[in-house]
Amino acid sequence: MASRLISEMGLPKSIANVFAARSIKTAKDALSLTEFDLMELADMGLAEVTSALAHISERVSPPYQTALSLLEQRIQNEQLAGHLPTGLKGLDEALFGGIPFGVITELVGPAGIGKTQFCLKLSLLASLPTRHGGLDAQVIYIDVESKFSSKRLIEIGAQSFPEIFYTRGMAQEMAGRILVLRPASLAEFTESLQQIKLLLLERRVKLLVIDSMAALTSGEFEHGASKINPLGWHISFLKIPIVVTNQVRSQSSDDTWRYNFQVGTRHRDLEDTSKYDSQLIAALGIHWAHAVTIRLILETISGERFIKVAKSPMSPALAFPFSITSSGISLLNDDGIEVVGQEISTIHCDGDYLIIKLDPQMPQ
Ligand SMILES: Nc1ncnc2c1ncn2[C@@H]1O[C@H](COP(=O)(O)OP(=O)(O)OP(=O)(O)O)[C@@H](O)[C@H]1O
Known part of the structure; x- marks a missing residue:
């Protein structure tokens, strides 16, 4: 999961390109950095970085089901x-x-x-x-x-x-x-x-x-x-x-x-x-x-x-x-x-x- 490529995660192209240019290629690369490191490295605002990290985390976290979805199923x-x-x-x-x-x-x-x-x-x-x-x-x-x-x-x-x-x-x-x-x-x-x-x-x-x-x-x-x-x-x-x-x-x-x-x-x-x-x-x-x-x-x-x-x-x-x-x-x-x-x-x-x-x- 951690080695999944950021380029395949459906991030906005502009952000994905910046990450690629800074050699932030995998989920692990991005998630190992703090938000401030990433802001500095990618020259991006806090809101953009937080949203990008949330997106990446969601894509790589193991699938789960809520009690409600299990009940509905x-x-x-x-x-x-x-x-x-x-x-x-x-x-x-x-x-x-x-x-x-x-x-x-x-x-x-x-x-x-x-x-x-x-x-x-x-x-x-x-x-x-x-x-x-x-x-x-x-x-x-x-x-x-x-x-x-x-x-x-x-x-x-x-x-x-x-x-x-x-x-x-x-x-x-x-x-x-x-x-x-x-x-x-x-x-x-x-x-x-x-x-x-x-x-x-x-x-x-x-x-x-x-x-x-x-x-x-x-x-x-x-x-x-x-x-x-x-x-x-x-x-x-x-x-x-x-x-x-x-x-x-x-x-x-x-x-x-x-x-x-x-x-x-x-x-x-x-x-x-x-x-x-x-x-x-x-x-x-x-x-x-x-x-x-x-x-x-x-x-x-x-x-x-x-x-x-x-x-x-x-x-x-x-x-x-x-x-x-x-x-x-x-x-x-x-x-x-x-x-x-x-x-x-x-x-x-x-x-x-x-x-x-x-x-x-x-x-x-
Ligand atoms: N045409 C009918 N009109 C009214 N009652 C009927 C009719 N045919 C069958 N019965 C009722 O159904 C009963 C027989 O039920 P059934 O043959 O389902 O029993 P069973 O529990 O399967 O018995 P077994 O274990 O011996 O097979 C009869 O005793 C009668 O009361």
Whole structure:
């Protein structure tokens, strides 16, 4: 930096010429002199010398950013990265715009609570034309348990956006944007990641749904959870919203995995919480839990369904009551109910509940 030539620094030509004539050629030459030395040597006034030195100093000092410019940059990056609005106003507000791009959002909850219904709605929203609030994009839907229903998708679309779905050819066009893959194993899915990467480049994919991650990885736990980590690592490279569904399960004494809330004996199991709490984890384990940036818990309390923002770097811990109708998932209240203490790591299902170890730091 100090050896940079003054002639290349954009000083007024008259001053640059005087400096050159006095053999003041580099930044070091000029900055090693005091202002008075320079005034004498170049036969210039104080104002001219001060301004020339300030100009040279600015050109040779290392680049810097102010806190303000860093903040502005961050806001701009976030806006560029964007969000996929869920269409659930209160939840979108809590998530600062919806499901964020470039991170993994997990939907956790018992069977039948509405995780797939949520994913269908998100898929529709991503494929919707931008003038109707969508992303006008393609969706990759990993349907591991064959629960994806194109009939239900069209029903939700026709009920929620009748003006679009009753326009000739629009239902077909939007359904055609949702690419459904049915990998039989984690290995098959990992292989198809390459194909997904190609699709990302070739088409305008702006949502990846994996329904369900637990089913995709079933059997992997027998060999340890190690394979799940590279998967999280792989998909976190995709700079699009990644939504995965997950269930909660416990490990019984015979080492077999069993989903809670799906078995008749669940209440008995939960009575002895000291025995079971230590074994209850989000399906896929603690390593996967860390790969997830946003976690939404879907649960039922006294027959009412709630969606809870259980993990988010920025959002408040809020729960929103919701219902599922022919038009899909919708909130009953946009204000949200504040969730305090351990409730945030608890999944309710009617009378039963699980305290889950989603994060080691969480108070249990
Ligand atoms: N046409 C419809 N009208 C109203 N509600 C519906 C309709 N279709 C589905 N549902 C609701 O959605 C629920 C099923 O939700 P969903 O399939 O999303 O569950 P899930 O959480 O994905 O379960 P799993 O973990 O077993 O896949 C049903 O119990 C029902 O309440």
